[in-house]
Amino acid sequence: MAAKRRETAAIGLLWGAGIATLVILIVILAYILVNGLPLINWHFLTTNPGIRGEAGTGIYSTIVATIAVTGVALLVAAPLSVGGAIYLNEYTKETLLRKIIRQAAEVLAGIPSIIIGLFGFLFFVIYLRAYTGGWSVLSGGLALAFMVLPISLRISEESLKAVPAELREGSLGLGATKWQSITTVILPTALPGIITGLILGAGRAIGETAAILLTAGGALGVIHSLQDPCCPMTLYIYNILTEYNDTRDAYGTAAVLIIAILAITFVTDYLMNRYTKKLKGL
Amino acid sequence: MSGEIEISIKNLNLWFGNFQALKNINIDIPKNAVTALIGPSGCGKSTFIKTLDRMNDLVDNVKFSGEAIYKGRNILDSGTDVVELRKEIGMVFQKPNPFPKSIFDNVAYGPRVHGIRDKKTLHEIAERSLKGAAIWDEVKDRLGESALRLSGGQQQRLCIARLLAVEPDVLLMDEPASALDPIATSKIEDLLHDLKKDYTIIIVTHNMQQAARVSSHTAFFWLGEMVEYGPTIDLFERPQNKKTEDYVTGKFG
Amino acid sequence: MARKRFVRKLNELRSDVIEMGAAATQSVKDVLTALETSDTALAERVIANDDIIDNFDRKIESQCVRLLALEQPMAKDLRIIATSFKMITDLERIGDWTVDIAEEIINMEKPIHIPVSASKFNELVADVKSMVVDSIQAYEQGNVQQAHAFEERDDRIDHLYKQIVDSMVNALAQGKCSTETVADVTSLLYIIRYLERIADHAVDIGNRVCYMEEGERRYLK
Numbered sequence: 001m002a003a004k005r006r007e008t009a010a011i012g013l014l015w016g017a018g019i020a021t022l023v024i025l026i027v028i029l030a031y032i033l034v035n036g037l038p039l040i041n042w043h044f045l046t047t048n049p050g051i052r053g054e055a056g057t058g059i060y061s062t063i064v065a066t067i068a069v070t071g072v073a074l075l076v077a078a079p080l081s082v083g084g085a086i087y088l089n090e091y092t093k094e095t096l097l098r099k100i101i102r103q104a105a106e107v108l109a110g111i112p113s114i115i116i117g118l119f120g121f122l123f124f125v126i127y128l129r130a131y132t133g134g135w136s137v138l139s140g141g142l143a144l145a146f147m148v149l150p151i152s153l154r155i156s157e158e159s160l161k162a163v164p165a166e167l168r169e170g171s172l173g174l175g176a177t178k179w180q181s182i183t184t185v186i187l188p189t190a191l192p193g194i195i196t197g198l199i200l201g202a203g204r205a206i207g208e209t210a211a212i213l214l215t216a217g218g219a220l221g222v223i224h225s226l227q228d229p230c231c232p233m234t235l236y237i238y239n240i241l242t243e244y245n246d247t248r249d250a251y252g253t254a255a256v257l258i259i260a261i262l263a264i265t266f267v268t269d270y271l272m273n274r275y276t277k278k279l280k281g282l
Numbered sequence: 283m284s285g286e287i288e289i290s291i292k293n294l295n296l297w298f299g300n301f302q303a304l305k306n307i308n309i310d311i312p313k314n315a316v317t318a319l320i321g322p323s324g325c326g327k328s329t330f331i332k333t334l335d336r337m338n339d340l341v342d343n344v345k346f347s348g349e350a351i352y353k354g355r356n357i358l359d360s361g362t363d364v365v366e367l368r369k370e371i372g373m374v375f376q377k378p379n380p381f382p383k384s385i386f387d388n389v390a391y392g393p394r395v396h397g398i399r400d401k402k403t404l405h406e407i408a409e410r411s412l413k414g415a416a417i418w419d420e421v422k423d424r425l426g427e428s429a430l431r432l433s434g435g436q437q438q439r440l441c442i443a444r445l446l447a448v449e450p451d452v453l454l455m456d457e458p459a460s461a462l463d464p465i466a467t468s469k470i471e472d473l474l475h476d477l478k479k480d481y482t483i484i485i486v487t488h489n490m491q492q493a494a495r496v497s498s499h500t501a502f503f504w505l506g507e508m509v510e511y512g513p514t515i516d517l518f519e520r521p522q523n524k525k526t527e528d529y530v531t532g533k534f535g
Numbered sequence: 536m537a538r539k540r541f542v543r544k545l546n547e548l549r550s551d552v553i554e555m556g557a558a559a560t561q562s563v564k565d566v567l568t569a570l571e572t573s574d575t576a577l578a579e580r581v582i583a584n585d586d587i588i589d590n591f592d593r594k595i596e597s598q599c600v601r602l603l604a605l606e607q608p609m610a611k612d613l614r615i616i617a618t619s620f621k622m623i624t625d626l627e628r629i630g631d632w633t634v635d636i637a638e639e640i641i642n643m644e645k646p647i648h649i650p651v652s653a654s655k656f657n658e659l660v661a662d663v664k665s666m667v668v669d670s671i672q673a674y675e676q677g678n679v680q681q682a683h684a685f686e687e688r689d690d691r692i693d694h695l696y697k698q699i700v701d702s703m704v705n706a707l708a709q710g711k712c713s714t715e716t717v718a719d720v721t722s723l724l725y726i727i728r729y730l731e732r733i734a735d736h737a738v739d740i741g742n743r744v745c746y747m748e749e750g751e752r753r754y755l756k
């Protein structure tokens with residue numbers, strides 16, 4: 001019966017590991033939310049930060065900035081990653097080129113964000129100043145696109161791969177062209193996966209700090225154009241903690257950020273679930 | 283059966299890389315009849331029919347030579363418009379593969395990709411095709427439901443309806459009933475008897491009794507060669523070739 | 536080789552048919568011996584033994600149906616079963632004809648005396664006997680050549696038959712026979728008629744063997 005006892009012990013340890021993970025997450029969330037939630041009110045969300053980030057002001061412009069940079073990142077990354085995935089999966093065979101492209105995406109995913117930020121700084125902020133406006137939403141968004149791209153490319157490709165070959169054969173067998181087959185059958189079936197990939201990428205973009213640090217600018221005013229400098233929420237938290245004395249607003253901002261991410265995650269999950277069920281006819 | 287030939291295949295050879303899957307196939311497929319292809323697994327029957335609608339083109343490393351004359355042209359020629367070809371020669375697969383769409387959208391898929399937009403026309407085509415596939419009565423009140431909610435046998439008949447909607451001349455069927463239960467299978471077989479009046483049908487089956495039940499002509503494939511071809515009753519009552527005899531009597535394979 | 540069980544059953548079927556053929560052949564031989572030696576007891580045994588032949592008929596018929604239903608036979612296997620199915624009818628009829636001959640023998644005056652055409656009569660008897668034996672052999676060996684020869688042999692038998700009938704009828708018409716003799720001659724006419732029918736069935740068996748081996752339906756007559 002030593003075997004049975006060992007199994008019980010193992011199960012206990014594994015269970016413990018799972019619980020530990022959950023506990024850590026809860027602790028982090030709890031710490032932030034406990035400190036931050038009280039600060040959140042309508043005033044907080046709709047007023048701009050004070051010039052020195054005095055506590056008790058708001059984070060309106062940072063919310064706008066976060067949405068803006070994430071929006072730019074998605075607008076750039078989505079067509080590139082989805083289009084790229086379609087091209088790789090549907091129009092090429094498993095050749096060396098395809099392997100190289102995939103490997104490149106993996107490497108890109110692994111590049112530290114500060115280095116992406118550095119590249120963004122040199123390329124978007126300095127070199128392309130005339131087009132991006134230097135420190136700006138555009139520069140930040142473009143740098144973030146580099147971080148979104150590898151994730152959503154890989155997930156889009158997996159989603160397309162997951163579409164059963166029979167559906168492709170079925171639509172081609174009826175005399176559809178490859179493109180018709182892709183747009184009318186394959187993409188709709190792969191859509192939940194693709195969108196999930198994009199949302200995951202967006203999540204990464206929302207939470208990105210280092211790359212933003214070197215490209216967005218940090219100006220606290222509400223942006224009027226994409227070429228204006230801005231301060232997304234993550235950057236704002238960093239600034240508060242490094243420059244100001246009263247750090248309460250950091251918690252508030254962090255709480256908003258976390259709630260936003262959680263909300264996006266759950267809503268996306270729910271919507272994609274419903275879409276998938278509808279596809280399957282359940 | 284009129285005695286006319288629908289497709290005439292001459293000297294067809296096919297390779298997947300270095301492996302020769304089809305060796306010098308010569309066969310004339312009769313029009314408006316059911317021709318069955320029998321033989322052990324891996325002997326080339328499915329590869330053969332996939333050559334006729336050029337679905338083999340999708341496989342890496344495929345090479346083929348020879349002719350398949352259909353409506354006066356060689357459909358194996360590299361200049362053939364395979365998209366157009368597949369409107370005339372269509373395929374039903376072993377595992378039913380309805381799209382994750384509604385029943386109506388499945389049947390209307392073919393006409394839609396070919397440019398038909400008018401709702402009334404699409405409905406007419408859908409009704410006619412679903413009737414042709416002997417499934418209209420079962421689904422006429424739920425055309426908007428997802429096709430995936432149908433049973434396996436119904437899904438397969440839906441796939442046949444989907445094919446009929448593009449009005450092909452030739453129906454290729456790759457073991458269409460092997461994933462179905464006996465009752466669904468016999469519905470498909472009855473359907474074939476009706477369909478053959480208007481369509482040329484080639485059916486691959488590993489079930490000899492099915493081939494005997496549904497076809498007027500049968501070809502026996504073995505290791506990539508077509509060993510014997512003739513009227514079904516002759517092939518099963520008095521095969522000429524010893525390999526055929528051994529196979530149909532179950533002595534091997 | 537696959538289907539060992541089925542192959543064994545098919546071989547059992549063929550053995551049974553051959554055994555039934557042997558029984559029918561024996562009846563033919565015995566009844567002709569009884570005719571030659573005026574052996575009434577032997578004739579009676581022939582009548583009794585017909586039950587054996589009838590039992591085989593029933594047994595083999597149901598074996599054939601069973602194999603068709605359960606084994607889905609094809610090609611030569613199918614032809615063997617179809618042939619056996621029909622052949623047992625021919626054998627059963629041969630058995631019945633020998634019973635009829637035996638009954639005539641029992642009714643005839645003993646010792647049996649063949650008034651006219653004795654040599655031709657013996658020839659006919661010998662030909663019919665050998666044809667029956669050969670037909671069973673053809674089935675057993677799958678010998679198509681032998682079967683093809685039956686047509687010619689049957690023609691000879693028919694020819695002999697006509698000659699014998701003619702000479703017996705003439706003898707009757709010319710009043711060369713006494714009353715007892717007339718009755719016996721009539722019986723002999725029946726007997727050779729039965730022998731001619733037995734020969735026809737042997738030819739049928741030959742046809743079926745050709746079909747079984749070659750797959751073509753040829754009619755030798």
